[in-house]
Each structure stands twice: as structure tokens, then as C-alpha cells.
Amino acid sequence: MPTMTTSDKVQIAYRVLGEGPRTVLAIHGWMVSSAVYDELAERLDLAGFRLVIPDLRGAGESGRPEAGYTVERYAADITELMDVLGDRSFVLIGHSMGGAIAQWIAAAEPKRVQGQVLLCPVPASGIPFPPDAAGLFRGADNREAKATILGMACTNLSDSARERLLAAGETIPSKCIAEGFESWSGLSFADRLGAITARTLVVATDDPFMPPPFLRQTIVDRIAGARLAVLRGAGHYVQVERPDETAAVVSAFLAGLG
8 A cells, every 4th residue: 555654754554446537535433444445445436536545543554653643633644645645625435533534624624625425423523422431432452342332333244344344453552542532532623514615415324323313413404505314224334334325325425516
């Protein structure tokens, strides 16, 4: 995988699939790597598009610094990657914490973001957790804890997919897990969502942590013109649990951008 170096000297690895005048950037979430988009990438019609899928710092083949595992720093990394690749404008796909990163970028750089598809996204107002659950998530630096969280979050995850997600999380350092969780769970930039001008589609599922009414209230109703699509029969990792349906929704959104 090619890499780029961020302003704070961290190597960010990324994949580029397809060719075309429009760039689509897929941002993964917490506790996984860019592998979470493998099924979706295989199914998307990339005619006219270039799909960029980075590993966030701390994950996959990217660098593992001592700090910087925050939504703000992740967003800076992504923006710097787009600068290096020469993309003045792009479309965002963001899953989970990656959805929060996408909202941050779309609010900070409204002229650059043409559209965004947010898959089971963390809202800009964060997610409050009771102490016991927060402890589980904050300390999810081992296979057992990660497996417990996947079991709670997913409704239709195959054994092979679960193993692949667990394998992707095995190399993520403890500091990335803990600092990342504190960042996305405690977010508080909802007041900035009014700056977003990008066409926005929020995809909700039967996710027990972020059900459709919650995502409508915290994201859809706060972004001008945003729409909500609900894919039943999937949990938090919708693009892994229901890849065909997710690809169809994303492809229709991209086609609608003109």
C-alpha cells in the first residue's frame, strides 16, 4: 500500500481502486481497519469514480504514534491525504466513528465535500455510555472484549466476517483504543453541523446502539436536506453484514450526484 506522511510525521497507508474524475473517500471506524470496506469495495460500481480507502493512524498498515487518536486529528489526517492526492473536492463514506470524522470534515471544509454517506455514524454530539459499558469499550484492547462488543453491536455477522474484523483489530495499540473511544463518545460539535452543505445520506439499521430515531434526531434533523435510509436485518457493521444492499444504496447515492 502507498503511504503519505502527515504534518505530525505519521505514515498513513491507503488503497486506491478505480479511476475517474470524482474521488470517493471511505473512512473506517474505531477498533477496525480499512478491511471493514472490503465487501463494499468489491460490489461498488466504480465507473467514473476513484475510491480511496485509508487506514487511520493506529490501524492496518498506518503508523502507531503515542498520541493523536482523536476525531479532530483523524480528520486532519484525511484532509492532508486529500491534499497530497490533489483532490480539491470529494465524496465521503464514513462508518461509525468514521461517520463522525466525515461530519467534522464536511463542517470544516464545506466547499470540498460534494456529498457524504454516513453508515451507522457516531453523531457529532457523541454517545453517552453507562460506566460499565464505557469501561468495556475503553479497555477493548484484547480479543475477548472486542468479540463481546461485536456480539452486542451486530445482528447478522458471519463467523468468517467476525474473525476478519477481530484480526483487523488485533494490532491496534491500547492507547489508540482508549483515546479513540474517549474522543468519539464525548464529541460535542453538533452546533457546527449547520455549516454542512454536502448532500447527506444517513444509513441506519437495527443497530442497538444507534437506532434510526436516534440518528434522525442527532444527525438527519441537524443537517440541511439530509435524508435517512433504513436497512433492516443488519447491525452496526452494515457494509459487512449486508454488503449487497449497502452497495446498492451507496451506488444510487453516487449516481444521484450527477
